[in-house]
Amino acid sequence: MLRLIRADFLRLDLGELGSGSYKIIANLPYAVASPILQKLLPWPHWSSAVLMFQKEVAERLTAESGTRKYGLLSLSVQLYAEAHILVEVPRESFSPKPQVASAVVHLARRESPLLSAELIPAFFRVAKAAFSQRRKMAAGLIIHAFGISRPKLEEIFTAAGIKASARAEEIPLAGYLELARLFSQLS
Numbered sequence: 778m779l780r781l782i783r784a785d786f787l788r789l790d791l792g793e794l795g796s797g798s799y800k801i802i803a804n805l806p807y808a809v810a811s812p813i814l815q816k817l818l819p820w821p822h823w824s825s826a827v828l829m830f831q832k833e834v835a836e837r838l839t840a841e842s843g844t845r846k847y848g849l850l851s852l853s854v855q856l857y858a859e860a861h862i863l864v865e866v867p868r869e870s871f872s873p874k875p876q877v878a879s880a881v882v883h884l885a886r887r888e889s890p891l892l893s894a895e896l897i898p899a900f901f902r903v904a905k906a907a908f909s910q911r912r913k914m915a916a917g918l919i920i921h922a923f924g925i926s927r928p929k930l931e932e933i934f935t936a937a938g939i940k941a942s943a944r945a946e947e948i949p950l951a952g953y954l955e956l957a958r959l960f961s962q963l964s
Contacts, residue, residue, distance in 0.1 A: 799822055814828070832879055838882055848946070857891075863882065866879040892954060
């Protein structure tokens with residue numbers, strides 16, 4: 778069954794759509810693509826999405842750790858879904874021709890997020906702190922976000938298998954998941 782909904786997605790109460798397993802296809806307005814994606818990701822009633830983004834955003838969504846494009850957006854997607862770029866869409870495909878290239882991304886929603894609901898806030902708190910200043914070591918930024926001592930932070934990083942000198946983009950998803958578990962125990 779096809780259901781077409783004409784609405785401002787950011788204002789739409791997704792709960793009104795009921796349960797089910799929606800497949801979503803959209804050419805997102807580039808100016809609000811990230812907020813739309815952040816609203817969609819935690820919603821439990823979608824199974825897959827094929828979305829067009831500005832190419833640069835699509836590359837950030839699918840970026841792996843250790844790359845310049847890896848960041849909070851990459852982690853957000855990886856927590857809830859598996860993503861890959863299906864096709865790049867050149868500027869010449871549109872009329873009038875936009876200033877940027879585009880890419881179509883396929884997202885396959887995980888059966889459940891990689892963390893339980895109670896650990897997700899810690900995950901985002903750690904990741905946001907780590908990526909708040911990309912050129913600095915993540916540990917120093919996280920110390921300030923959590924108000925803990927350097928020895929305690931080093932203990933947590935060691936337990937997570939992460940060097941205290943790591944920058945945010947050097948920490949893989951598994952590292953952020955473990956940091957979320959460890960930091961949630963502090964509260």
